[in-house]
Amino acid sequence: MAAQATLHCLTGCAVGEVAGMIIGTAAGLHNGATVAVSVVLAFVFGYALTMRGVLRAGVAVRQALKVALAADTVSILVMEIIDNTVMVGVPGAMDAGLTDVLFWGSLAGSLVLAFVLTVPVNRWMIGRGKGHAVVHAHH
Template identity: 60%
Template sequence: MSLNRLAFTATVHCLSGCATGEMLGMVIGTALAWSNVQTIVLAVILAFLFGYAFTMVPLVRAGLAFGAVLKLALAADTVSVPIMEIVDNAIMLIIPGAMDAGLDSFLFWGSPRSRS
């Protein structure tokens, strides 16, 4: 696999992982009726965990050593995930009612949090 393709694949996986973690955190926090702060904290933690994990998969499959993969994922995602999370959560706070929307609401699923 070419280096450019590998980088593209890792980036797509990072974005997918971040979005997956973000959505899972929002769904869990909303379902448990947690406060906005608790829900956001959970979503951010899960975004990091899933982002790192999803980034590492194609690199490990490409045959890179786990230690090198971990260093690459930490270096790349520690910058990109916070930027995505800051933008996503800022938009969520700007959209009236988005943070208070229930799981059965279009606003919950149609707002940026469902597309991180």
């Protein structure tokens, strides 16, 4: 269950992270601005993905947002810390262009590492009735 919850969370997070890195790199933004765009988009897409399923279950928008915040905030935060630490930490990754293997390899590696290190966090939260356990009450 924790791996499935992490994969679900990673899907939205990765869409935002990748989009932010592409936007920042293509626009020639400073590394800090690129990371900021990536983090914001990761949260937006992560919450939106969760809200979509909760809204389909007939939950009102305000309540669906509360559920998404409760379910995904810690998971996305952990993933973003890992993703961006890897991207900033790999020499040249943030300065590599969109056609550079270093850029894409670092980004892919950061997402894999984020998944692996976030599964135990989600397992711990689900075991305490938090995180994605909150979402499952609405399915």
